[in-house]
Amino acid sequence: MKNVIVRSNCIVTCNEGAEILDGYIHVIDGRIEELGKGDAPVRCFNKETRYVDARGKTVTPGLIDAHTHLVHGGSRENELALKLKGTPYLEILKKGGGILSTVESTRKSTKEELKTKARKSLDQMLIHGTTTIEAKSGYGLDFETEVKCLKTALELNEEHPVDIINTYLGAHAIPKEYKDNIENYMIFMTDEVMPYVSENHLAEFMDVFCEEGVFSPQQSRVLMEAGKSLGFKLKIHADEIVPLNGAELASEMQAVSADHLLAASEEGMEAMRKADVTAVLLPGTSFYLMLGKYADARKMMDKGVRVAIATDYNPGSCPTENLQEIMTYACFGMRLLPEEIIRCMTINAAYAIDRSQEIGSIEHGKKADLVVFDAPNLEYIFYHFGINQVDKVIKDGKLVVENGKLTEGVRV
Ligand SMILES: [Zn+2]
The missing domain is CATH 3.20.20.140 (Metal-dependent hydrolases)
Known part of the structure; x- marks a missing residue:
């Protein structure tokens, strides 16, 4: 997955800007290339693009x-x-x-x-x-x-x-x-x-x-x-x-x-x-x-x-x-x-752990480590406790968890 676009109506960036309430994250080669409001612009897409539809869900940094x-x-x-x-x-x-x-x-x-x-x-x-x-x-x-x-x-x-x-x-x-x-x-x-x-x-x-x-x-x-x-x-x-x-x-x-x-x-x-x-x-x-x-x-x-x-x-x-x-x-x-x-x-x-330049927030240049929670907003993750609310995990731009389970390549 060289090119990934994540679309969500709740992106918790953990960067200064805090939350993007309707936006996209564009990942190239395991790194966050850009993020913005609304749909990803057409120029972000190519034949290999993996489109992750996380509308209705919440995306946070890994x-x-x-x-x-x-x-x-x-x-x-x-x-x-x-x-x-x-x-x-x-x-x-x-x-x-x-x-x-x-x-x-x-x-x-x-x-x-x-x-x-x-x-x-x-x-x-x-x-x-x-x-x-x-x-x-x-x-x-x-x-x-x-x-x-x-x-x-x-x-x-x-x-x-x-x-x-x-x-x-x-x-x-x-x-x-x-x-x-x-x-x-x-x-x-x-x-x-x-x-x-x-x-x-x-x-x-x-x-x-x-x-x-x-x-x-x-x-x-x-x-x-x-x-x-x-x-x-x-x-x-x-x-x-x-x-x-x-x-x-x-x-x-x-x-x-x-x-x-x-x-x-x-x-x-x-x-x-x-x-x-x-x-x-x-x-x-x-x-x-x-x-x-x-x-x-x-x-x-x-x-x-x-x-x-x-x-x-x-x-x-x-x-x-x-x-x-x-x-x-x-x-x-x-x-x-x-x-x-x-x-x-x-x-x-x-x-x-002295990695603040590499990970920990959703911003340009950082590793594409992302979690998609099956929750409409951040508060919901805390409000509804005691169950695993992770739907997907993207690590270095690769989908490693889907529907709460490890993907094929990860399982040994
Ligand atoms: Zn200890």
Whole structure:
């Protein structure tokens, strides 16, 4: 499909112009060539033109999931009843559950097994409208498994329509081999794993889980400095549970994003705005952990912080690939408006993965990543919740989802 014309009476561009209420998008060779009001001019058509009639439907940029833990082995449904009974996480850990059980399963899995599982997730993401994701390692922790997981994601990036941007998150937990020796684990990461990951271009970003009982702000800073000097762009899991001035640290280190931020201070938010750090908020995790509260998205927005919203897809605290599900929590939990949330999942999410020049809005020159929702307007997508409203997905100008299903070429 070299030439595609999408006709719709509701195009949500997520660019300054916001919405085109009756218009067309003309795509050539996977890029958006032009858009405008009314019918596409005759000069846009040629013999090969694929005409997508989305009248009565709503077109948005492809959704971007800026925070996922895509590649991992196993699942943790056995912890559900314990969680519902209020068993503290530390007790679940003692029973052999929690993050370290996922580390066990991930280490035991072959690359093919990891790939099959992750591919299934990517299919789900695509069917629900996600066209680009960030994917973190961090369930291997040892050299071999971290590299295995990063390579799995890179291979899938080549094979699957969804674009994947890799993040090395060795600093996700302390592996049992280093239980009482965090310092040595840090040296192992900075001296052995990170240089290898960097030299072999296995990840573009590096992330740290800065939290009480995981990596302290001081330790996080050491790791981030090492990452920066190796050429990684930075991310940080910051201020999720305990306020540790993670937002301030992200700003000082000029991280591209700081994620979670339920306990971020006002000073931290202001520092983020000044340093142009994107806040990546994860309301699905608040919901799933039954925290009874969400990150203060409204306050961040009022302060001028750029806010993105992602799934946090992972086996422990948010096992869903579906950004439409997350829209529901952003809307009814955080009380954000539909036009705000869609930006959080498109253009702002593009900033969170340093791709704002390429994707995230419908404008000339950007990748033709488009979602056609079976909804007459943007509000309807949020109003009618709990079902998949994606009718079509166009990725790089190719139709990859039709009638809510993967098209022939995509299915394996
Ligand atoms: Zn995470």
